[in-house]
Amino acid sequence: xxxxxxxxxxxxxxxxxxxxxxxxxxxxxxxxxxxxxxxxxxxxxxxxxxxxxxxxxxxxxxxxxxxxxxxxxxxxxxxxxxxxxxxxxxxxxxxxxxxxxxxxxxxxxxxxxxxxx
Amino acid sequence: xxxxxxxxxxxxxxxxxxxxxxxxxxxxxxxxxxxxxxxxxxxxxxxxxxxxxxxxxxxxxxxxxxxxxxxxxxxxxxxxxxxxxxxxxxxxxxxxxxxxxxxxxxxxxxx
Numbered sequence: 001x002x003x004x005x006x007x008x009x010x011x012x013x014x015x016x017x018x019x020x021x022x023x024x025x026x027x028x029x030x031x032x033x034x035x036x037x038x039x040x041x042x043x044x045x046x047x048x049x050x051x052x053x054x055x056x057x058x059x060x061x062x063x064x065x066x067x068x069x070x071x072x073x074x075x076x077x078x079x080x081x082x083x084x085x086x087x088x089x090x091x092x093x094x095x096x097x098x099x100x101x102x103x104x105x106x107x108x109x110x111x112x113x114x115x116x117x
Numbered sequence: 118x119x120x121x122x123x124x125x126x127x128x129x130x131x132x133x134x135x136x137x138x139x140x141x142x143x144x145x146x147x148x149x150x151x152x153x154x155x156x157x158x159x160x161x162x163x164x165x166x167x168x169x170x171x172x173x174x175x176x177x178x179x180x181x182x183x184x185x186x187x188x189x190x191x192x193x194x195x196x197x198x199x200x201x202x203x204x205x206x207x208x209x210x211x212x213x214x215x216x217x218x219x220x221x222x223x224x225x226x227x228x
Contacts, residue, residue: 004160033215035218041220042202042204042218042219042220042221043161043218044218045215045216045217048215056215059215091160091161093160093161104149104151104166104208105163105166106153106161106163106216107163108159108160108161108162109160110158110159110160111160
């Protein structure tokens with residue numbers, strides 16, 4: 001389909017392992033966001049890309065979390081030395097951010113559910 | 118971005134209008150009001166947004182008070198598929214910035 005695609009949909013890992021989560025945004029969308037959602041909570045902002053650069057990474061909880069978007073399209077969220085508290089649904093969204101004439105609407109993927117045992 | 122306050126949960130009978138309130142008393146002049154909803158196990162979905170005029174689309178209507186300190190999302194004929202968490206967000210358009218989602222209102226549409 002033409003929506004935001006996230007893989008894997010589910011990931012179970014052990015404490016201390018390294019994890020990568022992938023986001024394939026809608027073609028042509030210049031802005032890409034990562035959010036994290038814990039059970040019963042609203043999505044929590046992690047990082048925002050405009051093109052290839054991270055325009056705002058203020059939501060990353062610590063230096064174990066890192067995200068890249070090398071060609072301005074696909075993005076990978078990387079989590080090192082995972083901890084049980086990292087268990088959550090990681091949501092990716094993309095947007096056609098442009099001056100003038102856009103709604104500011106974010107298009108979300110279905111999310112990647114991460115479980116750290 | 119301004120904070121919003123929403124009730125934790127609401128019930129609505131199927132076929133009736135669902136009116137979801139949101140308080141954003143600290144909203145600034147260039148901040149828009151957005152509404153998203155999240156159906157269980159899915160990503161959030163955009164519903165509607167507005168600045169100061171009331172807005173309507175195929176999904177809902179948005180009523181913003183004249184002082185812009187509160188708004189109401191109206192689903193005119195709620196169905197069981199409208200059961201979801203509804204988030205009210207204020208944000209500067211073209212700010213190239215994040216949305217703060219808060220905890221939202223869980224709308225339960227009952228038969």
